[in-house]
Amino acid sequence: MADLLDRKLIFVTGKGGVGKTTIAASIAWLAAERGKKTLVCDVDDRGDLADLYEAGPLGFAEREVAPRLWAMSMDAEASLKQYLSLQLKLPLITRIGPIARMFDFVASAAPGVKEIVTVGKFCWEVKEDHYDLVVVDAPSSGHVVGQLAAPQGINELVKVGLVRNQTDWMLDILGDPDKTGVVIVATPAEMPVSETEDLMGRLERETNVSLSAVVVNRVLPELFGRGEEEVFARLEDPGARAAVESELGGHLGPLVDAARLMVTMRRSRTVHLERLRNAVSPEVAMLYMPYLFSRGSGLRTTRQVSEALAAELGY
Amino acid sequence: MAQRGGPSRSAGSLGGLVASREIVIACGSGGVGKTTTAAALAAMAALHHQTKVLVLTVDPARRLADALGLEGLGNEARRVDPAAFSRSGTKPRGDMWAAMLDTKQSWDDLVRRHAPDRTTAERILTNPLYENISGRFVQSHDYIAMERLYELHTSGAFDLIVVDTPPSRNALDFIAAPSRMAEFFSSKLLRLLIAPYKSRLVNVASRPFYQVADRVLGSQFLEDIAEFFILFQTMYPGFVERARAVERLLADRRTTFVVVSTLEPAPAAEAEFFIEVLTSRGYDLGALVLNKVLPDYLLDDDAAALAARLEAKAGVIASTKGLAVSLGTDAHQLERVLCEIASNFSNFSMVASREAGLRRDLERRGSIVASAPELEGDINDVAGLLTLGALTWK
Numbered sequence: 001m002a003d004l005l006d007r008k009l010i011f012v013t014g015k016g017g018v019g020k021t022t023i024a025a026s027i028a029w030l031a032a033e034r035g036k037k038t039l040v041c042d043v044d045d046r047g048d049l050a051d052l053y054e055a056g057p058l059g060f061a062e063r064e065v066a067p068r069l070w071a072m073s074m075d076a077e078a079s080l081k082q083y084l085s086l087q088l089k090l091p092l093i094t095r096i097g098p099i100a101r102m103f104d105f106v107a108s109a110a111p112g113v114k115e116i117v118t119v120g121k122f123c124w125e126v127k128e129d130h131y132d133l134v135v136v137d138a139p140s141s142g143h144v145v146g147q148l149a150a151p152q153g154i155n156e157l158v159k160v161g162l163v164r165n166q167t168d169w170m171l172d173i174l175g176d177p178d179k180t181g182v183v184i185v186a187t188p189a190e191m192p193v194s195e196t197e198d199l200m201g202r203l204e205r206e207t208n209v210s211l212s213a214v215v216v217n218r219v220l221p222e223l224f225g226r227g228e229e230e231v232f233a234r235l236e237d238p239g240a241r242a243a244v245e246s247e248l249g250g251h252l253g254p255l256v257d258a259a260r261l262m263v264t265m266r267r268s269r270t271v272h273l274e275r276l277r278n279a280v281s282p283e284v285a286m287l288y289m290p291y292l293f294s295r296g297s298g299l300r301t302t303r304q305v306s307e308a309l310a311a312e313l314g315y
Numbered sequence: 316m317a318q319r320g321g322p323s324r325s326a327g328s329l330g331g332l333v334a335s336r337e338i339v340i341a342c343g344s345g346g347v348g349k350t351t352t353a354a355a356l357a358a359m360a361a362l363h364h365q366t367k368v369l370v371l372t373v374d375p376a377r378r379l380a381d382a383l384g385l386e387g388l389g390n391e392a393r394r395v396d397p398a399a400f401s402r403s404g405t406k407p408r409g410d411m412w413a414a415m416l417d418t419k420q421s422w423d424d425l426v427r428r429h430a431p432d433r434t435t436a437e438r439i440l441t442n443p444l445y446e447n448i449s450g451r452f453v454q455s456h457d458y459i460a461m462e463r464l465y466e467l468h469t470s471g472a473f474d475l476i477v478v479d480t481p482p483s484r485n486a487l488d489f490i491a492a493p494s495r496m497a498e499f500f501s502s503k504l505l506r507l508l509i510a511p512y513k514s515r516l517v518n519v520a521s522r523p524f525y526q527v528a529d530r531v532l533g534s535q536f537l538e539d540i541a542e543f544f545i546l547f548q549t550m551y552p553g554f555v556e557r558a559r560a561v562e563r564l565l566a567d568r569r570t571t572f573v574v575v576s577t578l579e580p581a582p583a584a585e586a587e588f589f590i591e592v593l594t595s596r597g598y599d600l601g602a603l604v605l606n607k608v609l610p611d612y613l614l615d616d617d618a619a620a621l622a623a624r625l626e627a628k629a630g631v632i633a634s635t636k637g638l639a640v641s642l643g644t645d646a647h648q649l650e651r652v653l654c655e656i657a658s659n660f661s662n663f664s665m666v667a668s669r670e671a672g673l674r675r676d677l678e679r680r681g682s683i684v685a686s687a688p689e690l691e692g693d694i695n696d697v698a699g700l701l702t703l704g705a706l707t708w709k
Binding site for chain 1: 344345346347376377378580581582610612613615617618621622624625628631632635638641642643644648649651652653655656657659660662663664665666689691692693
């Protein structure tokens with residue numbers, strides 16, 4: 001299997017709240033650090049990606065936010081304009097007065113158009129070889145299939161017309177597992193794992209895009225190693241506890257409670273982690289990202305996560 | 316179960332709020348426990364009040380759906396088996412009902428209701444575009460949730476409806492959905508689009524518009540769309556009026572919004588944004604429910620100082636004569652265990668103090684603030700819902 005970063009186009013998705021934007025930002029950051037000219041794009045336009053690079057607001061025009069790392073925010077209307085002029089070679093775009101209104105109509109009424117100009121932009125960047133890698137902070141699991149399936153859907157709905165002619169080359173890029181892949185981000189919790197299971201099935205049935213990796217985010221550390229948990233349990237004994245406390249000069253209560261809390265939290269997550277492991281086929285890479293106690297934000301987090309990612313990828 | 320987070324310090328209580336309203340809408344970003352919170356509030360209301368409560372949910376976890384008797388239900392509201400309460404050792408004063416939101420089914424119902432006759436309804440329902448459009452058209456999911464709420468509320472079948480909102484790409488989506496829907500169906504643009512297919516007289520000024528549309532999409536496809544909207548147009552008046560009524564219901568004093576969040580940066584920021592939107596629209600921000608809050612003892616400064624001391628002195632303490640042996644280990648392993656205990660506390664207390672900061676920011680908004688700790692295991696029965704509900708109710 002090709003290395004994750006050797007692909008050309010990566011869509012990062014997952015249930016809301018699992019940290020998908022952070023993972024997308026970190027994958028792109030790592031790729032750029034490793035010498036690849038990388039484009040990363042925010043599709044939901046909530047500004048989260050911009051915050052992770054501390055680079056100010058992003059627009060549709062790509063901007064270099066760090067060496068070799070270019071970032072942009074998707075704007076379907078701007079993408080349609082670019083698409084019409086570059087792809088369809090439509091003359092005199094400026095004279096088509098109500099283009100914005102037309103777009104509103106097209107996007108609202110014709111299913112899949114908004115999606116295809118979005119996916120089309122990424123495929124175009126890949127086709128033209130403008131970047132070594134394009135990373136998409138894609139919509140959450142509920143919406144991403146609609147986007148990835150759009151070229152196929154348009155192919156079926158629109159029988160003639162220029163758009164129809166454009167879908168074939170997009171399908172070629174999307175359907176090549178060495179070029180294009182989806183990364184699903186999940187946390188070890190009930191709903192994120194269930195959504196990952198559902199999404200894997202839908203990707204398989206409804207799109208021609210393959211799954212490259214599953215990132216398990218916010219994995220809690222194992223507090224005690226082999227045999228240590230028994231020692232911890234024996235610290236409950238009043239005599240032993242008193243001995244430690246007299247040496248230390250304070251009550252261990254809150255410290256022991258916190259340790260028990262961590263052990264419990266990790267145990268309840270393990271069930272879901274196991275379920276996820278069983279659901280993911282062995283050919284798909286699983287990458288484990290640790291829980292960050294700093295719960296920070298911004299560039300510091302992006303760097304921390306990309307370091308952890310590098311370690312998981314064996315760099 | 317872990318210890319509960321900080322007590323609610325506000326004047327009112329969540330229980331009091333819920334008792335005084337007919338509609339409670341739970342909103343917040345994904346993954347914060349919105350569905351569970353909505354179900355827990357409904358269960359608590361049914362337990363304490365002699366009332367008929369409905370929880371309208373969008374996408375419950377499978378085991379929670381099973382617990383509520385929702386599997387394979389479609390749109391129909393169903394009573395939660397009273398045995399589910401007796402299994403939890405409680406006897407509810409009221410009835411709890413549950414319904415799931417089936418977007419496609421709700422759209423079909425809507426079309427049947429507003430179409431002028433059955434033939435038109437059938438033609439819309441069988442149009443190839445309809446399925447796509449009912450599935451993803453202009454926040455159809457968000458709109459249909461609010462539409463369904465209106466339907467259930469006006470049916471008068473329930474005294475209280477607790478709604479779990481769909482996961483939106485943007486906090487605004489479902490709140491704005493009714494007005495957007497009304498705008499869309501009364502828009503000039505739609506008429507502009509349909510015009511050339513209604514009459515063959517194409518306005519010269521708009522010709523380039525159609526030329527581009529034709530070239531991009533093909534005229535056959537455009538005609539399909541136009542036919543669909545011409546049919547759909549027969550429903551506009553009823554539709555627009557309905558969307559406006561839904562909008563009024565959201566602003567009504569019988570309705571309140573409960574913003575659900577965790578104390579992580581992104582969900583908390585989203586919660587703040589929600590609060591702003593609700594406030595600016597004049598909707599009632601009833602309460603803020605904080606889930607998975609870490610326990611207060613992690614904020615104890617003395618304990619933090621002690622953790623630092625333990626980490627520094629672990630080696631010395633572990634070598635205390637006879638101590639390691641009495642714990643069935645050696646000094647080396649004991650030192651490691653003590654170090655882990657110490658550094659774990661420090662890690663947790665760092666998270667807890669960040670949470671406390673976010674909590675202060677949110678509390679400034681002045682509504683009722685209730686919080687619940689992370690519960691051990693997932694909630695998959697009524698007993699679990701009541702356990703969670705009881706933590707936030709008073």
